[in-house]
Every structure is written in C-alpha cells, then in structure tokens.
Amino acid sequence: MRVIGLMSGTSVDGIDAAVVEITGDPARPQVTLLAGETYDYPADLRAQILAVCGGAALSMQQLAQLDEAIAQAFAQAALKIAQDHRPITLIGSHGQTVFHRPPTDQLGYTMQLGRGDLIAAVTGVETVSNFRVADIALGGHGAPLVPPVDVALLSHPTDDRAVQNIGGIGNVAFLPATNRTETFAGFDTGPGNVLLDLAVAHLSQGEKTYDADGAWASQGQIHPNLVQQWLAHPYFQQTPPKSTGRELFGVDYFQQCLADAAGLPAADLLACLTELTVLSIVQSYQQWLPRLPQQVLLCGGGSHNGYLRSRLQQHLPTTRVLTTTAVGLDADSKEAIAFAVLAYWRKHGIYGNLPQVTGAREFALLGEIYGVAGNSAVIA
Structure with a gap:
C-alpha cells in the first residue's frame, strides 16, 4: 500500500510530507520511503498559528477559518508530493497542534487543526486524522504517539x-x-x-x-x-x-x-x-x-x-x-513516516498507542477515517 504521511510539529516550521510503500506483516511492516519533502507554510498562516499557540484569542469563525486554511495547506502538500508517486491509497495527517493539556485530575485535552474530511475531499484520497483523542479519552496523554x-x-x-x-x-x-x-x-x-x-x-x-x-x-x-x-x-x-x-x-x-x-x-x-x-x-x-x-x-x-x-x-x-x-530511517521524514504507519494500522484494525508510554488505560485504535464518496468526504 502506498501511503502519504503529513506532519507539522510544535516548531511550526512547515509541513513534512512523506510517501511510503508499506508491505509485509501489518503489525511490523516493511516501510520504504519513496519521497520526503517539507513545504513551508505561507508566512501569514504560520504567524497566525504561532499566535494561537501563544494564547491569542480567536472567535469561532476565526477558528473555523484557521482549521480550513491548515487543511488546505496539508492537502496541497499531499497533492504536490503525490505527483510522481501515484496511485496513493491512504493519507495519514497529524495536523497542527495548537493546544495540549496533559491529564491531571481531569481528562487531558488536545487540539490538532487541519480537517481530515477536507483533506480527503481535496485530494480524493481516504484520510485518517485526529490521532490523539482516542488515547486521551482513555485517560492517556495522547503523546508521544510515535x-x-x-x-x-x-x-x-x-x-x-x-x-x-x-x-x-x-x-x-x-x-x-x-x-x-x-x-x-x-x-x-x-x-x-x-x-x-x-x-x-x-x-x-x-x-x-x-x-x-x-x-x-x-x-x-x-x-x-x-x-x-x-x-x-x-x-x-x-x-x-x-x-x-x-x-x-x-x-x-x-x-x-x-x-x-x-x-x-x-x-x-x-x-x-x-x-x-x-x-x-x-x-x-x-x-x-x-x-x-x-x-x-x-x-x-x-x-x-x-x-x-x-x-x-x-x-x-x-x-x-x-x-x-x-x-536507515530518514531523520527529516521520520515523523511524517510515523503518521503514515499509524494511518495504515488504523485501516488494518491494529492498535496504535502504547499505554505504558501514554498512560492510557488500554490499547486503542487511533485516528478518525474520512472516506471519499463522489466529491464529498464522509466520516467512516
């Protein structure tokens, strides 16, 4: 299966994209990197993300617009890196973390922007996103997931x-x-x-x-x-x-x-x-x-x-x-590769978290799957 992984971390220095070929035992797959690139955010979008990460207030309308702008940037990164490596069967998108609250006396909370449904609709490729929330719902930190x-x-x-x-x-x-x-x-x-x-x-x-x-x-x-x-x-x-x-x-x-x-x-x-x-x-x-x-x-x-x-x-x-x-595993693409693998595991029904690492009560399937039906994405 040929999968794209997309990732932007807390440095907000761009969108890392990787195309990988995944074969063999799904639980311990063989992964071959076909392409890896980093695509810069537009300067104004990066500045807005950094401001939000720094605590800047947003209206719900502004939050929705930012969510969609990030998803469009991720989708364009996927389309660019896929050009010479089609067909692509699946996309795993981490999105952009803008808020993370570790669990203390209450459940943790995390927010990754970059709508998976929109990425699926723009690219025409089934997309897995929002990986962290299932672990957090089980009392975990939702991190680290790699x-x-x-x-x-x-x-x-x-x-x-x-x-x-x-x-x-x-x-x-x-x-x-x-x-x-x-x-x-x-x-x-x-x-x-x-x-x-x-x-x-x-x-x-x-x-x-x-x-x-x-x-x-x-x-x-x-x-x-x-x-x-x-x-x-x-x-x-x-x-x-x-x-x-x-x-x-x-x-x-x-x-x-x-x-x-x-x-x-x-x-x-x-x-x-x-x-x-x-x-x-x-x-x-x-x-x-x-x-x-x-x-x-x-x-x-x-x-x-x-x-x-x-x-x-x-x-x-x-x-x-x-x-x-x-x-043997490219240091610049490794995080994007990881989310390609996590998406692959989600599709194969393989647990993606390690409870001894995240603190979750049990293993969990990570990620929400957005399929493509006609020209619209639907959650599956």
Missing part, C-alpha cells in the same frame, strides 16, 4: 536504543534490544528547539528563525548555575507518563529565561538554552529509563544542530549518538 512505530521500525536485536526526537518539544522512545523481555518506555523530555527558536527570533529582531547548526550558540559560554536553575522546573521532576508543549515551554517561559539571563551576551543565552535541552534529555534518561542505551538515534530539526549533538555526546560518553538516517 514510540510504537519506533518499536516496529527501529528495534535492534542486541542493542538498546533511545530514539530522541528534537522538534519544538523533545520526546524519547526507549527500545530495549529485542533479545530482552523488558517493556518499552517513552515520554516528552521537555523543550527541544522551541526556546532556541524563540531566542534566535528575538535576538535577530526576526531576521532569523533558528540557529543553523548551532553555530551561534557554539560561540557562547555555558553558565551551569543558570542552567540548573531552569532545570528546577517541576516538569523535569515529574514521573512519566508525561507530555508537554508550548503551553508550558513557550513565550512566557522564554521571557522568564530572558530575564534570568539579563546581561549575558546573546551567544551565552543560546549556549545555555542549548544546554537546557541537552541536560533535560540526559537527566531524563538517568531518572526514567531502565538504563542508558548503547545508541541514541536523533531525528527532527534538532538532529541538524551540530553543537547540540556534540554537547549530547559529551554528556553521554558511553553512548553512541547518531541520527535515525544512519540506521
């Missing part, structure tokens, strides 16, 4: 692996070697690129959106006491299952970091924020994983940050820090 795909695609016969996504928010999937009987683990580790991107935009007066290869941060000096002050945040002490987003580590948190770092050179601020991401990852491994893995496999935008990677390797001297590309 670990079961990592288990299927990246487990190693003899080595323990930690698959570390560094998007706007970081998350990890611990994959014990398949010759062991231990369970899997996974959770959001904390901020990934989100604070760094906010800092770069602030420091460059909006001329830059990210620190390419960590070059700017690499010129700075790390101030350990400041980093440890930030690491005292309660999230880092919270026991998994746990998830987070821009609601916690967003503009308000960055402003506090900026105030804490008053008087420091710009490069020092970036070096300290990079170290916060790195140490939040390392300390979460030390606290919550059964043991340190032999390999850490990076994916997401942060996998291109050479300075961040070098700091992570320095703090994990006995672990080999690689990217998923190095072991």
Whole structure:
C-alpha cells in the first residue's frame, strides 16, 4: 500500500510530507520511503498559528477559518508530493497542534487543526486524522504517539536504543534490544528547539528563525548555575507518563529565561538554552529509563544542530549518538513516516498507542477515517 504521511510539529516550521510503500506483516511492516519533502507554510498562516499557540484569542469563525486554511495547506502538500508517486491509497495527517493539556485530575485535552474530511475531499484520497483523542479519552496523554512505530521500525536485536526526537518539544522512545523481555518506555523530555527558536527570533529582531547548526550558540559560554536553575522546573521532576508543549515551554517561559539571563551576551543565552535541552534529555534518561542505551538515534530539526549533538555526546560518553538516517530511517521524514504507519494500522484494525508510554488505560485504535464518496468526504 502506498501511503502519504503529513506532519507539522510544535516548531511550526512547515509541513513534512512523506510517501511510503508499506508491505509485509501489518503489525511490523516493511516501510520504504519513496519521497520526503517539507513545504513551508505561507508566512501569514504560520504567524497566525504561532499566535494561537501563544494564547491569542480567536472567535469561532476565526477558528473555523484557521482549521480550513491548515487543511488546505496539508492537502496541497499531499497533492504536490503525490505527483510522481501515484496511485496513493491512504493519507495519514497529524495536523497542527495548537493546544495540549496533559491529564491531571481531569481528562487531558488536545487540539490538532487541519480537517481530515477536507483533506480527503481535496485530494480524493481516504484520510485518517485526529490521532490523539482516542488515547486521551482513555485517560492517556495522547503523546508521544510515535514510540510504537519506533518499536516496529527501529528495534535492534542486541542493542538498546533511545530514539530522541528534537522538534519544538523533545520526546524519547526507549527500545530495549529485542533479545530482552523488558517493556518499552517513552515520554516528552521537555523543550527541544522551541526556546532556541524563540531566542534566535528575538535576538535577530526576526531576521532569523533558528540557529543553523548551532553555530551561534557554539560561540557562547555555558553558565551551569543558570542552567540548573531552569532545570528546577517541576516538569523535569515529574514521573512519566508525561507530555508537554508550548503551553508550558513557550513565550512566557522564554521571557522568564530572558530575564534570568539579563546581561549575558546573546551567544551565552543560546549556549545555555542549548544546554537546557541537552541536560533535560540526559537527566531524563538517568531518572526514567531502565538504563542508558548503547545508541541514541536523533531525528527532527534538532538532529541538524551540530553543537547540540556534540554537547549530547559529551554528556553521554558511553553512548553512541547518531541520527535515525544512519540506521536507515530518514531523520527529516521520520515523523511524517510515523503518521503514515499509524494511518495504515488504523485501516488494518491494529492498535496504535502504547499505554505504558501514554498512560492510557488500554490499547486503542487511533485516528478518525474520512472516506471519499463522489466529491464529498464522509466520516467512516
């Protein structure tokens, strides 16, 4: 089956699209990447999404318009990447997260915009979307959702692996070697690129959106006491299952970091924020994983940050820090591939969540299916 996966993460840096061929055992499929691209959001749409993620109020009419604009952008991304790879049987669209509330004394709540029914109608391809809500209804966090795909695609016969996504928010999937009987683990580790991107935009007066290869941060000096002050945040002490987003580590948190770092050179601020991401990852491994893995496999935008990677390797001297590309799964397309697989599982009636990761009471089928009848999409 030829499937398109669509994904835009908390960095809101564009729509990742992947075309994959899925064959073999549906539960542990063989996945071949045929094409992977990132399509930029129109600048005004990206600005609106970031504003909403930052807490800007919308009327119901504005919310509907934003939902439809995101769906149109996702549909166009699917049409573009499908041009040389037809026929496409299925689309899995994560959508764009604009709000996430982890469960506490009440059910969690999450909102991903980008209507699946509209994507199906525009593309003429059956579409699965809204993956997180079924897990949340069962008391889970609805996040992270990619670990079961990592288990299927990246487990190693003899080595323990930690698959570390560094998007706007970081998350990890611990994959014990398949010759062991231990369970899997996974959770959001904390901020990934989100604070760094906010800092770069602030420091460059909006001329830059990210620190390419960590070059700017690499010129700075790390101030350990400041980093440890930030690491005292309660999230880092919270026991998994746990998830987070821009609601916690967003503009308000960055402003506090900026105030804490008053008087420091710009490069020092970036070096300290990079170290916060790195140490939040390392300390979460030390606290919550059964043991340190032999390999850490990076994916997401942060996998291109050479300075961040070098700091992570320095703090994990006995672990080999690689990217998923190095072991055969494209690091830039991995999240989009994951939602293609999750859509494929939904169509085959295969559970898509890991309750030990998300905290849900039981396994669940993830995603709502929108079929195509004539020129209109109907929920199935």
